[in-house]
Amino acid sequence: MPSEQADFVVIGGGPAGAAAALMLRRHAPGRRVVLIEAGRHDRPKPGEVLPAVAQGLLRQLGVWPHFAEAAFVENRTLVSAWADEPPGERHSMFSAHGAGWHLDRARFDRLMVLAAEAAGVEVRLGSAVHTATRENQGWRLKLADWDITAQAVVWASGRSWGLARHFGAKVTVHGHLAAYARFFDGTPGDYRMVVEARPEGWWYSADLPGRRRVVACLTDPDLGNGLRQADHWYRSLAATQFVARLLPAGAREIASLVKPAGTATIDPAAGERWVAAGDCLFAADPLSSRGIVHALRSGILAAYAVSDMLEGREDLARARYAMIATQGFQDYVPALAAHYAAAVRWETPFWQRRRAPPEKPATVSPAQVTHVSGKQEGIHETRHPGL
Template sequence: MTDRVDIAIVGAGPAGSAAALALRAHAPGLTVRLLDAGDAPRFRPGEVLPAAGAEMLRQLGVAAAVAPAAVPAPGLALLWGSDRVAERNALFAAQGGDWHLDRNRFDQLLAHAAAERGAKLDQKARVTTAQPLPGGGWRLSIAHRPPLDAGFTIWATGRRRGFLGAVGAKPQVSDRLAAHLAFYREETPGDHRFLLEATPEGWWYAAAPPRGGRTIGFLTDADLLRQSFRDSPDWAARLGKTTLIAAGLSQGATLLGTHTCSASSSVISPLTGPDWIAAGDAACTFEPLSSQGIAKALRSGCFAAYAALDCLDGKADTARARYETLVQGEFSHYRATLAQHYRAETRWPTAVFWHRRLAHSAFPADMRTAQPHLTLEGAR
């Protein structure tokens, strides 16, 4: 048997859940199905929810629901553009403090909040294929489940874009940044601030997830990462050459595992099509230095929901054009801001990683520089 809903949302991360929440708030008469593949990785990078993202959760009315997955972040310390450590205390942040996230739990709580508002949450529902229906909409094949017909589909599948390639949407990749992540158990707490350190080969970060322990990441271009580990495969020795990062890890910390993933910037084209729209990381990806990944996903999910409602209301051309303009504009602004951050580091202009970012920057040279603020986003 085939079930049918007005709108199906594929992916129950922040973008998908935000879309479901917005749809239930603005069109409670429509049936909404939130499909969670249930394949989140065991280890998730340490992440921070910036103050702007926390405000969005309050506007969606779910800040209290996700609070158990977050703890206040005490601040930021960084070695970037100078040999002196710069610090920012959360107490003096104008928009309020940031929050450490347990990302797996955060996603779960947000999806359940959408379900409590009336969206039907299907867990372990992995979409395998999508076929257009003669009268409009899509038939979604779901592993080990009956198919689902949807009048409109929001694709919020993260970097695993799957279906979007099948309809001709192709990513425009701006860089080849990659992240090598290491996860530690700490018997005694280390430095729980966000730590960020530039080195000649790239940059490092350290974060303290609410569940305890430490996430440490080294980020550089994919080809440089492969070369770096061929030349010096000893992770502990490489970590020991850092200043802030090594000092922030407590003595006797135990390495639990590692993971390597893409951390590049990209945007797909087109972002919409007949009866479908891409949201969150499926639409565009921001690299970790921006600290905007989760806030961007929440915002994108809401705007995708509004566009979907307009499409169902017979305003598809206008809605799709508006959404494309919005996402492309946001991505252009993000890249300009990212260029600011990289131009603030001038100590190694001939090092390959930094030379690439200085030589290929196409942004105005008179933009004001700003200190980077870290979040490492996962590959979901």
Template sequence: MPPLIKRFLDHLGLGAGFARDSHCPSFRTASAWGGPELISNEFFLDVHNIGWRLDRARFDRMLAAEAENRGAIPLAAKVGSIRFDGDRWTIDCGEAGTRTARCVVDATGRAALLSRLGGLKPINCDRLVAATVFFEESESPGLPGADAALIESFRDGWWYTAATPGGRRVAVLMTDADLARRLGAPRLDAWMECLGKTRHVRTIIGAGRPLAPPRLWPAGSRYLEGNVHPGLIAVGDAVSSFDPLSSQGIIKALRSSIFASYAIADWLLRSDDRGFARYRALMKREFASYRETLRDYYRQEQRWPDSPFWHRRHNGSDFRNQSAALKDLRETVRSHVRPPS
């Protein structure tokens, strides 16, 4: 997480709890983007100075515990349907029974389950997937970029690697779904062959031992389209999904949830539903601004203009108009990608 996270954690009263969990500090990022050399971005230039490498399971447990401490009641359930009746939502929770609520918050991530049940449609802007492998960390403290989150571009996409708490390292091949199939990215041997062609990532991985075959995840930009009744509001990756290149996933989730809470308070306390429209407009503007920034950043890499991956991003290809690519994405997801939970 970049240093900006501290502002949101403090706003939510979570700063002290986060500090007690002893996540690993991070002081810079490094990238070979637009050229072969590794360039460092030092966090000491940021007002908050320190980023963080999370123990994600511990972080999620802290958030859940804090929510319960402030009144949230956990319910183990699988939602089958939701419908709007009068001024309330009726939620079918299967074996857990039926619940009613004036407001429903969709925090189901990329699955956007409740939003889809409520009639909204996720729109994919590209076909990016992440092929992820965890390694036993090898000894590489003196190597450039070993202590940083590192990004390295290549002809068919880009790589990401970072040390994780617990003495491991993650390495991720980011490419489009149709290209992942061509590269054989779901197979460890083909994935390792691609890794061997990198300059910086393979050096940092060194003699690290892969702990499992690659796991593929959807990673593209996506937003929701359509209108719903007041009281159904999506946050985090459910309302929109950002390219991991942005490093904004957790910050965006917290920020959107804070703004959503204002709209919910207006609805519950004053029966004022205008906050929902303001929130949707804000999320739409945020996504448009993000997409423009993302395009500018991808255009900084001009070494492979004939590559389908980079050509699509330099020329603003619209994923929805490419039926063959959509079929490739669906087949890749069906065959290899772990579905969002």
């Protein structure tokens, strides 16, 4: 079996992993950095709005020129039909940071990985890390037909915690949620993102590049089984007041997928010569709008942490990183609860659960996380011709 050695290995090629790899190259240009990504960023992903504040992070990482050239659709208005009141509109012209962007996530992720590769990161797509074993002062990572030894690891595999046991970490699930999304083309862009509360949960819709649009319903997995079926999903969409209006008669569905979207955290945030980043560290409810900004920031901070570990400041790096992660979660919990509490229109299970006192978080095994995230309940992805 071929074996390699590297100073740093980043597991995961999403925004957090790419940000960590890019920052490692900038911070420690003499070190060998290898990024390993299980997928190839060629499958549909739910569209996300990237706030304008992310421009500073993209500049810090050196990828702003590439991002600007990609010409993602601007997000000029957020329409929110949330509480018992007329829908509110928030226009980017009144923001100090300006307009954000509607992202094609697969395209954005490819852009970030290509930027990392151009910066000197060795990128391996289509390669999944199966095991991680402590070896000397570092880690040996085994893949299907090769392995690699790293002095330090950034673990940024998104909502995939299969390596938790290997790193001695525990996953805590704080809330369950799933996104039932469908993608359409032939939709004239209007530069708006719409969020609408409904009895079954909440809906959102946003423009994507190429006259495309994503529409999704967010609800609890045990309440969303019917939304897996196209006829049920479309009937629920038709009952919305605002989201349904965004799809013209000629819009054509080109893909659908269901993804876990609940809240989960890892403990510890960092261990012996490893650091978690992005959704792997803290997977947030999409309503919190943390998403990619959190991923980029945590990737940057993870790069500094593992660099400190190799420079003899391991205890300090772990403590500092854990403190930042804890503070971020403590700020998130009350803010998310307050946002859900503002929607008081319905006495349905979804909303009753969010008005009740929060349940004690459950610490679970990676196998249980797979179950609660929906993969064993039939959460799937379907590609259609034309995507």
